[in-house]
Amino acid sequence: QVQLQESGPGLVKPSQTLSLTCTVSGVSISSGSYYWNWIRQPAGKGPEWIGRVYTSGNPNYNPSFKSRVTISADTSNNQISLKLSSVAAADTAVYYCARENPPNYAFRAYDIWGQGTVVTVSS
């Protein structure tokens, strides 16, 4: 059974860097043809795609985050990480990691999600 678990600080100060980790169990992130995504959702609003990584290629990012975001894969620990710099109150949201499964479904078909982690940006 594949599971994703997000972890990281729940409170980040403005202008600092938000750092989250997604620990994947039940499958190796370097196996198959999966993409590993980060998606966030502010309270009361719709989800917003942040970006994704494929262990054998370059990550893809939402241009709206410009140069603030970095997503990487740690195959030795089977983890995906998210770093978002220069955060502001608008970055307060629930952050999810999700598996994209094009071999079995389609591109942008996120078939497995973590439970999400709440990140608040406040001084």
Added chain:
Amino acid sequence: QSVLTQPPSVSGAPGQRVTISCIGSSSNIGAGYDVNWYQQLPGTAPKLLIYANSNRPSGVPDRFSGSKSGTSASLAITGLQAEDEADYYCLSYDSSLSAVVFGGGTKLTVL
């Protein structure tokens, strides 16, 4: 304002049929990019409901169906049940933005 436009809310009585529209443009749905639909129950992560416009993952009841035509897509739910009360989001890719885009979401209320 979302690139993909959904009605903020829809409602229906148990057993009825409802549809949720997702209106895009020539740079996303109209460009041929697939539409996926997600269901989000309160306090939980979104769940994949429909992929590649009209396909259901295993375990999703056949009461849920999707379609796509031109620059829009639709999700239909027949035989409404109380457990269907949730937020529904469409998703596609936008070539002008070079990004995955979600619709603004539709809250389904089962009366």
